[in-house]
Amino acid sequence: xxxxxxxxxxxxxxxxxxxxxxxxxxxxxxxxxxxxxxxxxxxxxxxxxxxxxxxxxxxxxxxxxxxxxxxxxxxxxxxxxxxxxxxxxxxxxxxxxxxxxxxxxxxxxxxxxxxxxxxxxxxxxxxxxxxxxxxxxxxxxxxxxxxxxxxxxxxxxxxxxxxxxxxx
Amino acid sequence: xxxxxxxxxxxxxxxxxxxxxxxxxxxxxxxxxxxxxxxxxxxxxxxxxxxxxxxxxxxxxxxxxxxxxxxxxxxxxxxxxxxxxxxxxxxxxxxxxxxxxxxxx
Numbered sequence: 352x353x354x355x356x357x358x359x360x361x362x363x364x365x366x367x368x369x370x371x372x373x374x375x376x377x378x379x380x381x382x383x384x385x386x387x388x389x390x391x392x393x394x395x396x397x398x399x400x401x402x403x404x405x406x407x408x409x410x411x412x413x414x415x416x417x418x419x420x421x422x423x424x425x426x427x428x429x430x431x432x433x434x435x436x437x438x439x440x441x442x443x444x445x446x447x448x449x450x451x452x453x454x455x456x457x458x459x460x461x462x463x464x465x466x467x468x469x470x471x472x473x474x475x476x477x478x479x480x481x482x483x484x485x486x487x488x489x490x491x492x493x494x495x496x497x498x499x500x501x502x503x504x505x506x507x508x509x510x511x512x513x514x515x516x517x518x519x
Numbered sequence: 520x521x522x523x524x525x526x527x528x529x530x531x532x533x534x535x536x537x538x539x540x541x542x543x544x545x546x547x548x549x550x551x552x553x554x555x556x557x558x559x560x561x562x563x564x565x566x567x568x569x570x571x572x573x574x575x576x577x578x579x580x581x582x583x584x585x586x587x588x589x590x591x592x593x594x595x596x597x598x599x600x601x602x603x604x605x606x607x608x609x610x611x612x613x614x615x616x617x618x619x620x621x622x623x624x
Contacts, residue, residue: 353524353528357528357532360532360536361532361535361536361539364535364536364539364540364559365539367543367555367556367559368539368540368542368543368546368547368552368555368556368559369543373549373551373552376552376555377555380555380558380559383536383559383562384558384562387562387565387566390566390569391569394569394570394573395573396569396573396583399569399583399586399587402587402590403565403590406590406591406593406594407558407562407590407593410594411558411593411594411597414597414598414601415551415554415555415558415597415601418551418601418604418605419551421605421608422551422604422605422608422614423549423551423614431546431547431548432545432546432547432548436545436546437546440541440542440545440546441542443545444538444539444541444542444545445538447538447541448534448535448538451534451538452531452534455527455530455531455534456527460526460574460575461575462574462575462576462577463575463576463577463578465576465577465578466578467577467578468577468578468579468580470580470583474580475580475583478580478584479584485579485580487584490584490588494588494591494592497591497592497595498591498594498595501595501596501598501599502595502598504599504602505598505599505601505602506602508599508602508603508606509601509602509603509605509606511609
């Protein structure tokens with residue numbers, strides 16, 4: 352099952368970045384995100400997988416597909432970079448990947464032997480609102496403020512500027 | 520953890536996915552597809568955090584919460600980026616990176 356999901360993730364990632372049709376690239380990205388959610392389910396992080404499905408697969412991909420439909424024709428083919436740029440990018444990427452893989456294989460990971468903590472929704476909720484050791488109340492509040500600011504900023508940026516023209 | 524799947528397999532998967540995303544970011548000529556490459560990169564980092572948390576430190580939940588926060592930041596980032604892209608499209612009628620050079624000189 353893991354190897355099936357890994358193959359799905361890799362194949363559809365490649366299709367996402369090389370596909371000529373932008374809308375299909377968006378749908379391939381959806382497959383990648385759903386396969387990642389399956390990996391989280393297999394690792395027994397059920398809440399995280401549910402968040403991945405709702406926020407990423409349900410929210411961000413729908414947003415991206417809507418903006419594709421708003422900004423381009425469906426039949427339009429994406430323009431790719433020239434041969435020199437593609438070749439140099441591929442070279443840099445392959446070198447970086449090989450270097451990272453070598454580093455990973457030379458490093459020995461030592462897991463802790465401490466007893467595992469449950470990752471059910473009750474534990475996660477208590478951690479999110481506690482401010483003691485192991486609590487995440489401050490990041491939770493910061494992230495909520497960031498989301499609010501980002502949403503307001505997005506509305507301001509994307510709105511049509513008709514009122515300003517009347518004033519000036 | 521999954522039976523018969525060592526940590527290295529997760530690391531190989533996320534490394535390959537990360538560099539595929541970087542390749543897409545470098546070669547794409549369309550702002551929305553570049554945004555999709557960034558989502559791939561963030562997703563591979565999430566896989567890394569979750570795998571490390573599950574395999575090496577099962578007594579803590581740091582990787583889990585870091586992934587949750589990255590997902591929230593990715594949502595905010597996508598919303599702002601798409602607002603900027605739509606605004607650019609309205610003003611310049613194109614989202615090709617070669618044509619968006621109004622502020623270059």
